[in-house]
Amino acid sequence: MKIFAEGVGITEERIPSVCPYCAVGCGFYLVVEKGRATSMEYMPEHPTGEGGLCPKGNAVLEVLNHEERLRYPLRRSGDEWIRISWEEALELVAKGLGKAVEDHGGRSLGFLASSRCNNEENYALQKMARLLGSSNVDNCARLCHSPTVMGLGGSLGTGAMTNNIRDLANARCILAIGTNLAEAHPVVSRWVHKAKDNGAKIIVVDPRITHTSWMADLHLRLKPGTDIDLLKGMMKVMIDEGSIDEKFIAERTKGFEDLKKSLEGFTIEKAAELTGVPAEEIIEAARIYSRSEASALLYSMGITQHICGTDNVRTCADLALISGQIGRPGAGIWPMRGQNNVQGACDMGAMAEFYPGYKRVSDSSSLDFFKTAWRAPSLPDGPGMTSTEMMDAALEGQIRAMYIIGEDPVICDPNTSKTRAALESLDFLVVQEIFLTATAKLADVVLPAAAWAEKDGSYTSMERRVQWIDKAVPAPEEAKEGLLIICEIAKRLGLDLNYTSASEVLEEINRLVPAYKGATRSRISKPGGVAWPCPAEDHPGTEILHLERFSTPDGRANLAVVDNVPPAEETCPEYPILLTTGRIVVHYNGGSMTRRSPSLMERDPELYVEVNPEDASSLNIIDGSMVVVSTLRGEVRARARLTNAVKPGMVFMPFHYYGANLITSDARDPVSKIPEYKAAACNIVPAE
Numbered sequence: 001m002k003i004f005a006e007g008v009g010i011t012e013e014r015i016p017s018v019c020p021y022c023a024v025g026c027g028f029y030l031v032v033e034k035g036r037a038t039s040m041e042y043m044p045e046h047p048t049g050e051g052g053l054c055p056k057g058n059a060v061l062e063v064l065n066h067e068e069r070l071r072y073p074l075r076r077s078g079d080e081w082i083r084i085s086w087e088e089a090l091e092l093v094a095k096g097l098g099k100a101v102e103d104h105g106g107r108s109l110g111f112l113a114s115s116r117c118n119n120e121e122n123y124a125l126q127k128m129a130r131l132l133g134s135s136n137v138d139n140c141a142r143l144c145h146s147p148t149v150m151g152l153g154g155s156l157g158t159g160a161m162t163n164n165i166r167d168l169a170n171a172r173c174i175l176a177i178g179t180n181l182a183e184a185h186p187v188v189s190r191w192v193h194k195a196k197d198n199g200a201k202i203i204v205v206d207p208r209i210t211h212t213s214w215m216a217d218l219h220l221r222l223k224p225g226t227d228i229d230l231l232k233g234m235m236k237v238m239i240d241e242g243s244i245d246e247k248f249i250a251e252r253t254k255g256f257e258d259l260k261k262s263l264e265g266f267t268i269e270k271a272a273e274l275t276g277v278p279a280e281e282i283i284e285a286a287r288i289y290s291r292s293e294a295s296a297l298l299y300s301m302g303i304t305q306h307i308c309g310t311d312n313v314r315t316c317a318d319l320a321l322i323s324g325q326i327g328r329p330g331a332g333i334w335p336m337r338g339q340n341n342v343q344g345a346c347d348m349g350a351m352a353e354f355y356p357g358y359k360r361v362s363d364s365s366s367l368d369f370f371k372t373a374w375r376a377p378s379l380p381d382g383p384g385m386t387s388t389e390m391m392d393a394a395l396e397g398q399i400r401a402m403y404i405i406g407e408d409p410v411i412c413d414p415n416t417s418k419t420r421a422a423l424e425s426l427d428f429l430v431v432q433e434i435f436l437t438a439t440a441k442l443a444d445v446v447l448p449a450a451a452w453a454e455k456d457g458s459y460t461s462m463e464r465r466v467q468w469i470d471k472a473v474p475a476p477e478e479a480k481e482g483l484l485i486i487c488e489i490a491k492r493l494g495l496d497l498n499y500t501s502a503s504e505v506l507e508e509i510n511r512l513v514p515a516y517k518g519a520t521r522s523r524i525s526k527p528g529g530v531a532w533p534c535p536a537e538d539h540p541g542t543e544i545l546h547l548e549r550f551s552t553p554d555g556r557a558n559l560a561v562v563d564n565v566p567p568a569e570e571t572c573p574e575y576p577i578l579l580t581t582g583r584i585v586v587h588y589n590g591g592s593m594t595r596r597s598p599s600l601m602e603r604d605p606e607l608y609v610e611v612n613p614e615d616a617s618s619l620n621i622i623d624g625s626m627v628v629v630s631t632l633r634g635e636v637r638a639r640a641r642l643t644n645a646v647k648p649g650m651v652f653m654p655f656h657y658y659g660a661n662l663i664t665s666d667a668r669d670p671v672s673k674i675p676e677y678k679a680a681a682c683n684i685v686p687a688e
């Protein structure tokens with residue numbers, strides 16, 4: 001949909017778009033003059049943003065029109081970059097990937113799809129990987145919400161947000177655990193404020209004082225890594241006081257007796273001791289949450305980024321299920337996902353465990369289905385390697401070549417030195433990007449890609465909202481749409497992947513992914529698009545899941561019995577402080593975009609570490625001075641910020657700057673394989 005506005009001598013186009021940063025998926029209009037996006041206008045009719053944008057959204061043009069955008073294909077020659085033609089670049093890539101297949105088989109290839117790219121690109125990339133015989137395809141959900149896919153999938157049958165963001169206004173209690181949504185998802189916090197204005201009680205569970213905890217009626221400052229103990233304490237209170245929903249449990253769940261039995265020996269005193277939260281606060285939280293008319297549970301990476309991330313998610317689901325706080329307006333579970341299309345990348349099968357539509361790779365019927373649909377004589381069976389496993393495998397020589405689009409593992413993966421060594425050990429690395437990122441700098445070939453406003457395609461927000469955007473402006477110089485690049489490489493590798501447009505790919509998605517069947521281009525082009533599952537063209541989409549039944553085979557939710565697992569790294573005399581990481585409002589993910597945005601950099605230009613004044617005093621650290629933070633994996637310099645926002649014994653670093661992940665832990669949850677970014681034992685000393 002393009003809207004033209006004519007002024008004196010100027011013709012402007014107002015083109016609807018969706019924010020390329022976080023997964024809230026706010027809409028706005030790009031104003032385009034003479035092929036260049038010159039300004040933005042708000043989109044008050046968008047159902048989620050209602051015209052609102054956060055600082056990142058407001059600054060998108062600084063990145064789109066940035067002078068450092070990649071404009072030409074590049075080939076590495078020693079430490080030099082040589083500009084080459086597209087023909088040469090595509091031939092080099094086909095040769096590099098083809099040689100790995102020829103010499104070591106399809107499974108020697110690794111593919112990183114992108115939560116920043118659209119559904120059609122992700123669909124095409126995972127299809128290319130599998131047609132080449134590799135199931136090693138993954139996206140950065142592995143680093144943020146793979147426990148949601150696994151955990152909520154296991155409990156409810158669908159690993160996604162149960163209600164939409166607007167519906168938060170209907171909640172009478174909001175329990176935000178492990179999420180600093182006021183900074184990470186600012187537009188969501190507007191809906192939390194609306195709920196509060198309507199009388200909702202806000203409970204925040206976070207070791208730190210944050211912008212989110214400022215809105216709380218009750219702030220539980222638990223010890224990091226004790227979420228399960230806290231949730232078990234709340235469930236124990238609810239069971240003992242009879243504030244569980246017995247009818248809901250009987251009619252819609254399985255496994256309650258086992259869960260109840262597992263809590264028999266667990267006391268509120270024990271929960272208080274383990275979590276460091278006073279018993280009366282746990283009791284109060286349990287009462288408010290279970291007794292409110294409608295309670296919303298919101299969580300994010302404070303829950304998922306642990307070695308027990310999947311169990312953390314399942315315990316959140318247990319809490320909602322036994323109190324019947326799910327499956328109605330205002331009641332449900334809101335996983336606050338990170339990147340603009342992280343939901344879509346998972347839906348499209350850009351995950352090691354799933355084909356499109358969450359058909360399990362280990363299920364032979366999935367293979368048969370896609371063999372027929374894709375006219376593929378064979379497809380790899382069994383799960384592939386996850387993104388972090390691919391790095392291990394590269395170091396071991398099992399992965400020989402990688403194709404990475406729109407991801408920056410050198411900045412975003414934990415234990416940077418290991419990631420860097422893994423990528424350097426490859427025989428061939430191709431990176432498709434909009435900037436020369438830290439990862440792209442390690443590539444043999446760099447392919448310049450179009451950014452979100454320079455291509456057609458659909459994106460799926462954290463609330464399952466599938467939204468189409470039209471190309472608004474041309475890509476700079478020779479940069480190309482990602483889908484066309486993938487297809488050109490595939491053609492040179494002899495694959496049947498000949499799409500000429502994103503619409504054509506979407507039509508295939510509509511045919512093969514049942515939840516997207518009715519998410520056709522015309523329907524998802526209107527502001528706000530359509531929320532999946534949308535199983536037919538005349539289906540309105542699904543704003544709230546699980547109203548009548550859960551999406552498990554028998555329609556009942558599965559309650560899980562879980563025990564807490566402490567963080568993989570305990571503090572010790574050498575590393576006496578616990579390091580945790582998280583987001584801040586002006587930056588996004590690895591910062592490859594926001595760190596190029598002058599207005600955002602002005603607000604938060606460098607890596608810092610929050611230190612409690614008590615610790616600072618004993619460590620001789622002065623506010624604003626440089627310090628060295630070290631862990632078993634290395635060390636990094638950062639500027640100290642003395643604040644009571646962190647408790648004594650812990651420090652916090654935002655992860656958007658190079659260096660934070662030099663020291664984070666790569667210990668992994670055995671189920672979802674997410675790394676434990678949220679807990680590492682560290683030491684901190686003044687820098688010399």
Ligand code: SF4
Binds near residue numbers: 026054188
């Ligand atoms: Fe963009 Fe997220 Fe900010 Fe909305 S809340 S403007 S989607 S970064």
